[in-house]
Amino acid sequence: MHDGGWWAFISHDEKAGRPKVSGDLVRRVWQYARPYQGQIVILLITIGVISSLSLLTPLILRDLIDVTIPSANRTRLNWLALALVAVPIINGLVGVVQRRISSQVGEGMIYDLRRSLYHHMQSMSLRFFTNTRTGELMSRLNNDVIGAQQAVTGTLVTFASNVFSVIATMIIMMAMEWRLTLVALIILPVFIVLARRVGRLLRDIRRESMEHSAELNAAMNETLNVSGALLVKLFGQERRELDRFSGHARDVRDVGIRSAVVGRWFMMGLGVATAIGTALIFWLGGILVLEGTFTLGLIVAFSALLGQLYGPLTALTNAPVQLAQSMVSFERVFEVLDIPLEIEERPDARALPEAQGAIEFEHVYFAYDDETKPAGLSDVARFSWRGGAQHLKRGKADGSESPTFVSSRRWAVADLTVKIQPGELVALVGPSGAGKSTITYLLPRLYDPSEGTIRLDGHDLRDLQLRSLAENIGMVTQDTYLFYDTIRQNLIYARPDATQAEVEAAARAAKIHDFILELPQGYDTPVGERGLPPERWRTSAGGYCSCASQKPPHPGPG
Structure with a gap:
């Protein structure tokens, strides 16, 4: 039906495997929110207070125009003027409390999620790490978890706030004038159709963007570490790797453009619908004011409330889009958490006495x-x-x-x-x-x-x-890996409580004690990119020294 132009560009792969925000996914996310349910209740209360306070300004304006000014009541005028100043101040203070609580809940949930993810990765067998590129692991721990954080601290809080606002505004508008309220709601089906159409599309684009970003991270990790960079230079493949990197970066760029274009078309559609609704209200309301059926204060207050209805309503219409995009992050995190452990400890496993x-x-x-x-x-x-x-x-x-x-x-x-x-x-x-x-x-x-x-x-x-x-x-591998830390910290990695005497004894056994003492900082010499280059550090001997510091009964080379 849409064969070319912008639609062909933005609707790429729309029908490809479109996952939904399932009840199981929501329940699983709730498991991470449950420890914070007390704070969530307080958060909802602050949201309700802010939404209620926002409705006072239109009512004050109506009173000023229809009652206070015509009656020349200066005392009432003074109090209402002060109220117009006090409402946003109180609203702002409550907003600070809301922001603090939402941040505590969101950051706490993401801390728990990231910790669970890292612990699960650490529990995987070596097979998992040989079958998975490091860049993808980093993408799950960083990009995807941050995306999940945005769902909690941004999308869900905004959703709750807008629900309160729409409900409260609708109640006030219906009480003021039900006929105008029905006119204002004529455009609601347009909001719903746009949200359903664009929401599915942006969800697919979001997942595609994450996958391309993971590929880009993996390519960088493979070629920018010491071993990868050495291999590229030895075989003169800089141009080839640049082309590969450019391809992944191009994919990320194109998906970003598609996402921006879709979002812009969506917001334009919502803006047009909102303008039509506002024009209808002013047209019909203006006629009724001219006929003497409505007061000017009613129309002013109603138009102000209309802005507070369409704003949250637009955001609510966009909420499924944002929620679907954010839930992709949770899905990708849970994909990793669902990988079964190959190496598991039995419930009745026993400690081994000295072997x-x-x-x-x-x-x-x-x-x-x-x-x-x-x-x-x-x-x-x-x-x-x-x-x-x-x-x-x-x-x-x-x-x-x-x-x-x-x-x-x-x-x-x-x-x-x-x-x-x-x-x-x-x-x-x-x-x-x-x-x-x-x-x-x-x-x-x-x-x-x-x-x-x-x-x-x-x-x-x-x-x-x-x-x-x-x-x-104890095992000494052929290629000993060194953390970017001091020699001492690398040597005691397997046994952090080792004394200096034990470390030196292990170093003497590995025949590297004298070499270490010749260094300017001795055992406190940094090893790595900002300190002693790894090639100057006797890695095999250092690995044996670490093994000896561990004090297993029978250390030996592997």
């Missing part, structure tokens, strides 16, 4: 996912970690599904059975991809085996507390 170091692999199988492309969070959220060959699917616009990647069960470790005695030094030898690192990842439960059992001192690893397991196993 002796007897390790047993019994018919252990393990397979990584065979990915055809990196899985985004929207894909990972639909992925089941277990159960043989698995297909990860994303919906198409027509409702069908297409596979994103398939886990084809190519074993990285196949039927491994081995026993390692306490104190025994074992070397895993084999070509790249033979499963050497995989075996070391299985022992501290960074992954769980697909089949088979792993035991430590006769205990199935799945029967042990994860914290207890971490305290008893």
Whole structure:
């Protein structure tokens, strides 16, 4: 029907998978609001007070024009003039209280939501992080959570305020003159049709914008970290990466333009409808004033109330649009929270006493996912970690599904059975991809085996507390990661309560104590982009030192 022009531009992908604001989603959001329900009640009271105070000014104007001035009552005139000043002052003070409470509720909810999201991510297995780009994780924790915050502190508070205003204004207008009120409501269907049409469209645009922003964040994270930047420069691919970045940035730009154009058309439509309603009121009211049926004060007061009706009514019409856009943020956050944990601690898991170091692999199988492309969070959220060959699917616009990647069960470790005695030094030898690192990842439960059992001192690893397991196993990875902090803080990361003597003893064991003392700030030397460059820090020895500071019974290289 609309084949070209602006409509073709703004209605891009309108029918593609349009999620709705479901009751389940609202109930889930309420779970985060429940702890603040007392403050929410106070917030609603302040909103009601502000809405009621706003109605006093038109009534004062009516009294001034129809009663006070014609009667030449100076005392009444003085009091009404003071009231015209007092009303906005009181309204403003109550508004400050409202703003403070709404901020406390909104910021508190978002703090809880962000903390839950971060905790859930921290609880995921290593598989989740290898299948998800870091930029997408950052986008969920920052952009999406901020979008959810705007829904709470902005959209919902404004919605409640406008509901109070419309109801109170309608009551006053009906009491003053019901016929004019009905005329004012003639344009209401126009508001509803516009809101329903544009609301669905902007919701789709909002989700598309978030997805493109996540892609942009991921591209920046991949190429602006040290490893990525080094790879780009070594192979001279700066132009290629610039083109890739430009493509993602272009997508974000185009979606932003579409959103702005849709919003402008929407507001123009509402403005025209409001102008028509206002013109009808003044036309009909003016005729009745000329005939002597209405007073001038009534028309002035009614026109002022009309502004207080159409303003909130316009905002309420736009509320489903804003709410739908904001709820996309909650949906994307809940997508992550709904990802099942692959590595879970059993309710009856027990603490491991000081380990002796007897390790047993019994018919252990393990397979990584065979990915055809990196899985985004929207894909990972639909992925089941277990159960043989698995297909990860994303919906198409027509409702069908297409596979994103398939886990084809190519074993990285196949039927491994081995026993390692306490104190025994074992070397895993084999070509790249033979499963050497995989075996070391299985022992501290960074992954769980697909089949088979792993035991430590006769205990199935799945029967042990994860914290207890971490305290008893030390690992030095091939590439030790350093936080941007001091050498001391990096060394005691696994055991923050380690004394200086213990740290120095571990450093001597790793043969880096003298090297550290040669630095200008010794153990307080910063490591990272603003301090000691990572390449000057002996990472493998530093990793072993951190492991030694942890004091596991049997630290060893991994």
